[in-house]
Amino acid sequence: MTVAxxxxxxxxxxxxxxxxxxxxxxxxxxxxxxLNSLLHGTDDGAFRVVNPNGAHAVAxxxxxxxxVTVEGHVGYYCAGMNKAAQIAVxxxxxxxxxxxxxxxxxxxxxxxxxxxxxxxxxGTLVIDGNAAARCAISLKGADIVVGGSVGHMSAFMAQxxxxxxxxxxxxxxxxxxxxARLYVAGTVKSLGADCVEKEMRxxxxxEVAVLLARAGFGDVDPVSFRxxxxxxxxxxxxVDNAGAY
Amino acid sequence: xxxxxxxxxxxxxxESRLGRLTAAMLHEMRERxxxxxxxxxYGPARNGETLVVLDxxxxxxxxxxxxxxxxxxxxxxxxxxxxxxxxxxxxxxAGPARDWLALHHPGLVVLSYGKRMQIFKGRGDPDAVAAxxxxxxxxxxxxxxHTRMATESAVVTEGSHPFATAPDQCLVHNGSLSNHNxxxxxLIVNGIRFETANDSEVxxxxxxxRLSEGASLAEALEAGLKELDGFYTxxxxxxxxxxxxxxxxxxxxxxxxxTDQWVAMASEFRAIAALPGVESARIWEPEPGVVHAxxxxxxxGRRQAA
Numbered sequence: 001m002t003v004a005x006x007x008x009x010x011x012x013x014x015x016x017x018x019x020x021x022x023x024x025x026x027x028x029x030x031x032x033x034x035l036n037s038l039l040h041g042t043d044d045g046a047f048r049v050v051n052p053n054g055a056h057a058v059a060x061x062x063x064x065x066x067x068v069t070v071e072g073h074v075g076y077y078c079a080g081m082n083k084a085a086q087i088a089v090x091x092x093x094x095x096x097x098x099x100x101x102x103x104x105x106x107x108x109x110x111x112x113x114x115x116x117x118x119x120x121x122x123g124t125l126v127i128d129g130n131a132a133a134r135c136a137i138s139l140k141g142a143d144i145v146v147g148g149s150v151g152h153m154s155a156f157m158a159q160x161x162x163x164x165x166x167x168x169x170x171x172x173x174x175x176x177x178x179x180a181r182l183y184v185a186g187t188v189k190s191l192g193a194d195c196v197e198k199e200m201r202x203x204x205x206x207e208v209a210v211l212l213a214r215a216g217f218g219d220v221d222p223v224s225f226r227x228x229x230x231x232x233x234x235x236x237x238x239v240d241n242a243g244a245y
Numbered sequence: 246x247x248x249x250x251x252x253x254x255x256x257x258x259x260e261s262r263l264g265r266l267t268a269a270m271l272h273e274m275r276e277r278x279x280x281x282x283x284x285x286x287y288g289p290a291r292n293g294e295t296l297v298v299l300d301x302x303x304x305x306x307x308x309x310x311x312x313x314x315x316x317x318x319x320x321x322x323x324x325x326x327x328x329x330x331x332x333x334x335x336x337x338x339a340g341p342a343r344d345w346l347a348l349h350h351p352g353l354v355v356l357s358y359g360k361r362m363q364i365f366k367g368r369g370d371p372d373a374v375a376a377x378x379x380x381x382x383x384x385x386x387x388x389x390x391h392t393r394m395a396t397e398s399a400v401v402t403e404g405s406h407p408f409a410t411a412p413d414q415c416l417v418h419n420g421s422l423s424n425h426n427x428x429x430x431x432l433i434v435n436g437i438r439f440e441t442a443n444d445s446e447v448x449x450x451x452x453x454x455r456l457s458e459g460a461s462l463a464e465a466l467e468a469g470l471k472e473l474d475g476f477y478t479x480x481x482x483x484x485x486x487x488x489x490x491x492x493x494x495x496x497x498x499x500x501x502x503x504t505d506q507w508v509a510m511a512s513e514f515r516a517i518a519a520l521p522g523v524e525s526a527r528i529w530e531p532e533p534g535v536v537h538a539x540x541x542x543x544x545x546g547r548r549q550a551a
Contacts, residue, residue: 054273054515073514073528092528094513095498113530114495132530133495151495152533 005147005166007109007128007216022046022069032057039066039085054094059087062104079106082123098125101142114151117144120161126215133170136163139180145215155182156192164211166220174228182228183208185220196231247406247419248274248392248512249499251480252520253487253539256506257386259521264383266520268375270509271390273516275371278392282374283366283405285415285482288385290361293320294339294412297363298331298346299354299402307331310350317345328377329402330356330365339412347438354403354440359413361385361484366405386541389482391417397425397444404441408449411457413484416449419497419512422475448473452481463538466490470534480510488538495533502526508539 025035028051035049039062046067052058056075059068062085070078073091083102092110101120108116111129118134120142127135127144133151136144139158149167156172158180168186175192182195183204191197208222250270254260264286271282298305307324311333315322321336331353335342339358346353357364365378371392375381380390391406398404407415422428425444428451433439437450451473455465462481466488469479478497479490489510491499502509502517504526509517517523531537 053518054513073518075513075515092514110528111530113498113500133533 005212005217005220007126007147022048022067025049027051027053027055027058036060039068042066052091056094059085062087065104073110082106092129093127097127098123098142101125111148117142120144124214130167136161136180139163143211143214145211145217147215147217149186152189153192155180155195158182162207162211164208164215164225166217174230176234177230179230181207183211183225184228185224185226188226188228191228194231194234195228198227198229200225200227246277246394248277248516249389249417249419249478249480249510250274250391250512250516251387251389251417251482251487251489251508251510253387253482253508253510254506255508259506260386261384263385263388264379265381267383267388267390268381269519270511270516271371271375271380271392273518274390274392274512277512278394279370280395280400281366281368281393281402281405282371282391283364283393283407284375284378284380284388284390285357285362285364285407285409286380286383286385286388287361287413287482287484288363288383291334293334293336294358294360295363296333296335296339296342296346296358297356297365298333299356299366300329300331300352301354301402302352303329305331305350305353310346313349314342314345317349318342327365327379328367330378332363355409356403356440357407357409357415359409359484362409362413362415362482364407364409364415366402366407368400368402368405387482387487389415389417389480389487397421398442404443406445407482408441408443408446410437410439410446410450411453414449414453414456414482416445416452416479416481418445418448419478420476420492422448422473422477424472424474428472444475448477448479449481452479456483461538462486462488462540463536466536466538478512486538486540488536489531490536491531491533493534499531500528501531501537502528 049070052072054075058078060080066085068087070089075094077096079087079098085104088107093108093112095113096115098106099118101123103123105124107126112127112131114132115134116131117125119138121140125144128147130148131150135150135154137156139161141160143162145164152170155174159178164183169188172192174195205222307326311322311324318341323334325332367374406417409415422444425447452465478499
């Protein structure tokens with residue numbers, strides 16, 4: 001595995017001015033439902049969520065440019081369906097972080113479990129550590145940047161968007177992929193059906209540089225990445241394969 | 246679904262709190278398996294062996310059974326009833342006692358046997374099951390617990406996990422197996438006695454069979470990667486070890502955490518969140534298809550990763 005880059009970035013809600021103004025929400029007192037109700041009823045502002053202790057569905061369905069910092073580890077589906085908000089998890093995230101995200105940015109400062117960014121339509125998901133199996137499954141347009149490695153079946157049936165991995169990828173990367181673009185700096189254990197390596201042209205190097213900068217990984221060299229995508233052989237029925245059906 | 250928790254202490258100073266810590270972990274997993282629960286605790290070694298027996302009828306006359314058993318096998322036998330369980334303390338090996346029970350009380354279900362391990366299980370709210378058997382007051386070096394959402398077999402007390410298929414060995418399972426009937430037939434031929442029709446009991450027996458052939462705990466589970474067809478996260482405990490295995494597809498969750506004082510395993514992080522010193526723990530998701538194993542090293546009294 002390649003060494004994960006050192007993130008160099010401002011964390012939403014973590015600079016002194018914002019932190020002083022941030023609304024403190026203690027999940028040990030109020031619970032997840034109260035937190036999400038509060039966030040759904042607010043148009044802007046910064047929030048600090050403490051004592052998440054692995055709770056599920058923290059800060060889901062946000063619909064406004066809020067800055068939310070979760071100080072600890074979260075359970076399943078954190079930041080799911082996010083629209084416009086900047087959400088930072090200062091720990092690990094369970095299954096399905098930022099699933100179905102529409103816009104905004106979600107940053108996980110630890111590792112993410114499986115299906116990170118599943119079906120995400122827009123916005124950016126940054127994972128400083130590793131993401132487990134099925135990262136970016138059915139990706140529909142979002143950008144996902146992983147500082148470490150991703151597990152098996154990542155970008156399965158990914159339709160649109162970009163997945164950039166600074167470490168390694170597990171088995172069957174990009175299986176049955178449509179038009180998403182995959183960039184991996186380390187080794188790829190194996191490619192899935194219809195996923196092939198493609199040429200890195202200038203526009204791809206530029207695209208990688210933009211994604212790295214947005215994720216705060218500006219010290220990583222775009223030249224170290226290789227590009228993978230669809231061979232487009234599964235798009236149409238091939239009469240020669242008729243016997244297989 | 247199902248929820249699993251396991252706690253393996255490295256620091257003996259925590260042993261008096263094992264039951265309380267395990268009960269708190271189990272509490273966090275009750276939503277994953279509200280239909281029944283069970284737990285195995287590895288307590289201080291006693292003289293002789295302990296046999297934990299379930300009575301489904303509610304009619305077992307425990308003192309009489311203990312007296313008849315003692316007379317038949319020629320050793321002193323005591324029995325402490327706890328709920329619908331009888332905890333037999335045998336001044337010697339549990340094997341003859343188990344054989345005698347199977348012959349004379351075939352309606353009773355043996356839940357566990359061994360020098361240190363005791364298993365208790367029941368239907369209903371996992372917290373109520375833990376309270377009924379006094380989990381929080383138990384002490385010891387390691388424990389496994391399980392909350393069950395049944396898929397492959399009936400919601401009955403004996404279908405709750407953990408499953409014990411050898412002395413001081415047990416297994417808990419999140420998932421389902423599809424080739425358990427074929428494997429069970431082979432294991433019966435090799436002399437394993439099954440208590441239920443549950444798929445997870447077959448996994449427990451498979452591991453016990455490999456261990457009895459001389460395999461290490463890690464080797465036994467690695468053999469399972471080839472033979473056990475289905476979805477699983479397994480946690481397996483022995484008198485001095487704990488091991489975790491996820492199937493290569495990794496549909497079922499698992500989180501591991503380790504400090505200088507303990508190793509903890511759970512289906513979700515929230516079960517680990519309240520353990521002492523968790524803020525400095527190394528926390529990670531075990532890789533699919535890779536065995537993670539720990540053992541209590543007998544050499545220097547300290548407990549280390551195997």
